[in-house]
Amino acid sequence: MKAALRMAVVAAGLLLVWQAVVSATGAQPFILPGPLAVAAAVAGHTGLLLSHAGTTLAEILLGLGLGAALGAFSALVIAHVRPARLWLLPVLVASQAVPVFAIAPVLVLWLGYGMASKVAMAVLIIFFPVTAAFYDGLSRTDPGWLDLARSMGASRWRQLLRLRIPAALPACASGLRVATAVAPIGAVVGEWVGASAGLGYLMLHANARMQVDLIFAALVVLAAMALILYFTVDRLLRLAVPWQVDTLWREHEKEPVEP
Amino acid sequence: MGEAAPDIEFAVDIRGAALSYGGAPLFDELDVRLEAGLWTCLLGPSGVGKTSLLRLIAGLDGAAAGRVRTGPVAYMGQSDLLLPWANSLENAVLGARLRGERPDFDRARRLLADVGLEHGLQALPATLSGGERQRVALVRTLMEDRPVVLMDEPFSSLDAITRHAAQDLAARMLAGRTVLLVTHDPLEALRLGDRVHVMTGRPAALESLPVPDLAPPRDVRDPAVLAAQGDLLARLAA
Numbered sequence: 101m102k103a104a105l106r107m108a109v110v111a112a113g114l115l116l117v118w119q120a121v122v123s124a125t126g127a128q129p130f131i132l133p134g135p136l137a138v139a140a141a142v143a144g145h146t147g148l149l150l151s152h153a154g155t156t157l158a159e160i161l162l163g164l165g166l167g168a169a170l171g172a173f174s175a176l177v178i179a180h181v182r183p184a185r186l187w188l189l190p191v192l193v194a195s196q197a198v199p200v201f202a203i204a205p206v207l208v209l210w211l212g213y214g215m216a217s218k219v220a221m222a223v224l225i226i227f228f229p230v231t232a233a234f235y236d237g238l239s240r241t242d243p244g245w246l247d248l249a250r251s252m253g254a255s256r257w258r259q260l261l262r263l264r265i266p267a268a269l270p271a272c273a274s275g276l277r278v279a280t281a282v283a284p285i286g287a288v289v290g291e292w293v294g295a296s297a298g299l300g301y302l303m304l305h306a307n308a309r310m311q312v313d314l315i316f317a318a319l320v321v322l323a324a325m326a327l328i329l330y331f332t333v334d335r336l337l338r339l340a341v342p343w344q345v346d347t348l349w350r351e352h353e354k355e356p357v358e359p
Numbered sequence: 360m361g362e363a364a365p366d367i368e369f370a371v372d373i374r375g376a377a378l379s380y381g382g383a384p385l386f387d388e389l390d391v392r393l394e395a396g397l398w399t400c401l402l403g404p405s406g407v408g409k410t411s412l413l414r415l416i417a418g419l420d421g422a423a424a425g426r427v428r429t430g431p432v433a434y435m436g437q438s439d440l441l442l443p444w445a446n447s448l449e450n451a452v453l454g455a456r457l458r459g460e461r462p463d464f465d466r467a468r469r470l471l472a473d474v475g476l477e478h479g480l481q482a483l484p485a486t487l488s489g490g491e492r493q494r495v496a497l498v499r500t501l502m503e504d505r506p507v508v509l510m511d512e513p514f515s516s517l518d519a520i521t522r523h524a525a526q527d528l529a530a531r532m533l534a535g536r537t538v539l540l541v542t543h544d545p546l547e548a549l550r551l552g553d554r555v556h557v558m559t560g561r562p563a564a565l566e567s568l569p570v571p572d573l574a575p576p577r578d579v580r581d582p583a584v585l586a587a588q589g590d591l592l593a594r595l596a597a
Contacts, residue, residue, distance in 0.1 A: 244440045251417050251434035252503065254457035262457055266444050343443040343483060 133313040138320060141313035148302070153321050155297040159215055159287040160329065163222020167283070168276055170223060171230025175272075178231075179238040180260055192231060200224050201289055208294040218290030218298065225286035226279040233275025237268025270344040273337040280333040284326045370395040370507050370537035371416055376425030378411055385411050387562040389425070393507070398530075398538045398575060400552030401565075402545065402595060408563045409541045413509050416539065430537075433503035435510045439496040441484040447471060448480045451498045463502070470498045474528060490521035497529060507537045515543065523579070526550055530576040545591040549584050550577050557594065568594070 115135045121127075122134040129137055142149065174192065178185045204221060211217035241264045249259045291300025299318045306314035338346075371393035378385050385408035393399050403409050414420045415427060417434045441450045451471060452462035471480060474494040484492055493513065500508060513529070514522045522544075530551055542548050548555050553575060555568045568591065571583035578584065 242440070244436050244438060245442070247414075247417075247419050248434060248436065248440050248453075249457050250419060251432060252454040252457050255459075258457050258459060262453075263442070266442070269444075341444075343485065345485070 130310050130312050133316055137313050138316040141317035142320060145314060145317060149299075149317060149321050152297055152299050152302045152318070153325060155215070156284070156287050156291065156299045156322065157325060159218040159222060159290070159298065160283045160325075162215070162219045163226055163286055164280060164283050166219065167223040167226025167279060168230050171227035171275065171279070172234055172272065174227070175231045175234035175238060176260075176265075179235055179264065180256070192228070196228055200286065204289050204293040207290065213294050213296055217293075218287045218295065221290040222283050222286035225282050229278040229282070230272070230275040233278070234268055234272040237271025238264050240271075241267045269341050273341050273344075276337060277330070277334060280330050281326070283329075284322060288322065368395040369393060370430050371539070372426075372428040373416070374426045376415060376427065377423045378408065378415060378420070379423060380408070380411060384562050386564075389563065389565070391416075391565060393537050393539055394554065395506075395537050396535055397553035398533075398540060398551050399554040399556060400540045400542055400548035401556050401558055402542060402548050402591070403558035403563070404595070405543075407558050407561070409558055410511055412558070413511050413539065413541055416507075417509050430507050431505040432507045432509055433500045433505040435496060435500045435508065435513050437512045437515060439484070439492040441492055441495055441499075443484055446481045446483055447476055447487070447495045447498075450484065450495050451502055453499055454503050467498065467502060470501055470532075471495070473532065474498055488521075489517055490525060493517060493521075493525055494528065497525075497532060501532055505536075508533055508539075510538065510540045512541055512543060514547065522547070527576050545595065546579060546584075546588050549587050549591065550579060551575050555591070557591075 118135050122132055125132075133141070174188070178188050178192075200221060203224075204217075207217045207220050211220055238260075245263050245267070246259060249263055254262070287298070288300035291298040292304055295301040299322045303315050303318045306312070306318065369392045371391065373389065373391040376389045376391070377387045378389075389412075391412065401409050401412070411420065413434075415422055416429055417432050418427075418429075419434075442453065445453070448464065448467055448471065449456070451467040452464065455462040468477075468480065471477060474497060476491060476494055476498075479487060479491060479495075484495070487495065493516075496513070500510075510529075514525050517525055526547060540548070540551060549570060552570055555570050556565045557568055558565055569587070571577060571581065571587050573581065573583065
């Protein structure tokens with residue numbers, strides 16, 4: 101409840117700043133529409149916005165699922181298979197030197213204007229933070245646990261299954277949080293390059309027709325979607341890794357109460 | 360330690376072991392024998408190679424030279440090494456889980472009840488006290504059911520009262536096994552050890568010290584134990 105109140109205060113503050121900028125600069129509505137104009141646009145185009153938001157959300161979720169699975173799998177492979185670590189890790193790092201934005205047109209060329217190219221884009225953006233964070237976690241298992249496991253006669257495979265993977269889950273969760281935050285970027289960039297549906301496509305379309313209020317309306321819907329997605333994933337990850345104590349939040353809860 | 364009489368059975372027999380740590384030799388031509396069924400306590404200054412010797416017997420590190428003969432070994436480290444995501448019962452059966460065997464939950468429950476944790480079976484380690492966590496670790500060690508048990512300062516993180524209780528418990532639960540206990544606490548060694556060895560020098564050598572003629576765990580108020588503790592402390596400080 102307190103958190104919700106804080107969110108509401110922050111949102112109201114941002115809206116006030118927005119309106120203040122519009123009033124102070126006297127910006128024309130086709131340059132920078134005020135919050136009320138955007139709210140009217142959202143209300144006036146609800147059906148249109150929702151149908152395009154559905155497409156974008158589907159792209160994001162598919163990209164997130166596939167990207168997280170691919171990222172986790174590649175982290176497991178490079179952690180468990182030594183030759184893969186030596187040969188694949190440099191390739192993974194090098195792959196990040198190619199900006200996804202630069203290959204977006206090529207992906208559309210290869211995979212078409214449909215959903216596939218956008219999902220591929222999201223996967224490319226998502227899988228690396230998941231791989232990097234999960235691999236980092238897998239490589240930092242407490243040496244004491246591994247000694248204990250060896251004295252108990254555990255195979256490398258069972259050490260991975262019973263010790264390394266559970267111990268790396270908090271790190272993997274951090275990677276998934278980053279991935280969730282960047283996933284919408286991949287989908288929207290894909291839609292900008294070439295699409296027939298989605299919020300990115302809608303924004304581009306509205307931009308060409310100077311419907312600035314609709315651009316902002318699409319932006320608001322996209323931001324709301326990204327926020328809800330992030331907090332949902334964050335919540336699920338906290339439930340999945342309950343033994344990982346959040347010391348910052350605990351410190352917050354233990355703050356002395358004012359008399 | 361000289362030639363053994365033929366009627367003494369050794370559970371661990373190390374001959375001419377050499378081991379170096381970070382380039383510097385820790386020991387060279389080291390002979391160690393642990394008599395079967397007895398507690399051997401090992402004292403000595405930090406960095407002399409006690410933990411290295413323990414790891415050598417546990418098979419965690421190999422020796423540069425020499426021969427190590429030992430029965431199957433269970434290992435208990437300085438920290439409890441409990442898995443934070445697993446409850447007491449699951450931590451107790453970790454060995455079976457790691458070998459892909461079917462865990463003997465009945466035995467684990469019985470042993471956890473034996474150490475007074477019958478109500479903490481489902482508790483995660485974070486909700487247990489230091490002494491309770493160490494008891495779960497002891498049960499995990501017992502679940503391995505190995506004739507030789509190696510313990511590296513297992514009680515050093517506990518407060519004096521809890522440590523005393525943990526020593527009694529370990530002495531009771533590990534009776535009949537061959538135990539090598541590395542410790543910094545002279546009183547602990549004299550309470551629990553059938554044999555007390557001091558490891559000193561570089562390359563390190565072992566020296567056997569006399570222990571009070573009482574059955575362990577010995578009473579800490581016993582004058583012989585207290586006198587031996589004073590002698591041992593003076594010897595270690597020298």
